[in-house]
Amino acid sequence: MASSSANIKFGKTFYVWPTGVHKATIIWLHDVEFTGYCSVAALKSLKHPNIKWICPTAPKRPVTSLGGEVTTAWCDMTKASENMLDDFENLNDVNEYITSIFSCEPENVMKGLGGIGLGAAQALYYTSYYAFGWVPISPQIVIGINGWLPGWRRLEYNMCNTTLGAANRAATSQILLMHGTSDDVISSAFGYKCADSFRKAGFPTLFKQCGGSKHRLIQCVLL
Template sequence: MIDMLTVETAPVCDAVVIWMHGLGADGADFPPTIPYLRLPEELKIRFLFPNAPERPVTINGGWVMRSWYDILSMDNNGREISRDELRSSVDSISAIIQAQTAAGIAPERILLVGFSQGGAVAYETGLTYPQKIGGIAAMSTYLPRHLDEVAPSAVKDLPIIALHGTMDDVVSLAMGESAVEQLSKVGYKPQWKTFPMGHEVSIESLNTLGRWMSERLHH
């Protein structure tokens, strides 16, 4: 099983957020942002922050870092990636979902959240997972494969929100918009929110994410 950090907001939790970090970061990246979500105290959430494997990343000169998959080349229109490593990461996150449901968490009370490369894995996992989960929050990210190649099996009412900075110089705004357009074209109804920021999170974007989480997980 993949190693990960766990933060629980109650002694007994009935909802899970699986939150994936970006390229070169790790699971410790996002626990400090939890207060900025401004979640209602009555929500009993288990936050899981998995660590991607360490592997060489071609676009970074072959340096070894935490990466959900190798990126072979990139430009403002997309990324050429290792599909085998993407599939391996999707399998790892799917295994976490399965372990949580086996422990008694309803699939519809499991949210996938991911930043940048972690958001790409959140998209791919949520769109292909065999059960309906609670939703996907895609932050400053893109679809790792064109939807024509994915053939998503998730139900069309799967809640999806995409958050992106208007000044993002790592994952272009156009790549974020393309993901939303592809999803809309095949029948999903993603929310699209932009913020005056770069390739990062802001208090405003975290507040927005927290409101979305609260709506998904309220009883």
């Protein structure tokens, strides 16, 4: 897959500001074809007074699984399957962008990362890279809805063959993965395999299946 990292241009970032003492910042990543604005109303409705939500918008790029349609996407993606090709170059570009956002937040607040669909995949990818020692900021809270882990088959290998302290870094991220049993884009079984790979690699991970509704409907209900 070709990368457009030299000309990458992210869209507008939207915020849900804390109404109380700022104790945590969570970056929330939207799914393919959406924007950061699409999550704002739902996140406001959660009414967590101490959380600052940051909702960036992905760059526009051709997406192979959509027949080459140009739309907002954190990276390119092929047809979803356990053997899908991963666009590591663009995933890594977004990792740098996430780090730059976290770096502007106060050091004393908890950092979190989450998303849905392709956004969840990016969030989980960043989390794995922190454990490997390849990004500098720990996402202590990680939430993924109807997502997967790019490069999931190599997670344990990378944990054993990267910098010292990978297990300790993995233990700092509390991961909650939620998946619809009738998701027609990413199967629940694939989501479970990714969750299981996290658990085996030493990440504290909870996997929760949700009642059978289609991928887009779950976006509306769970967000």
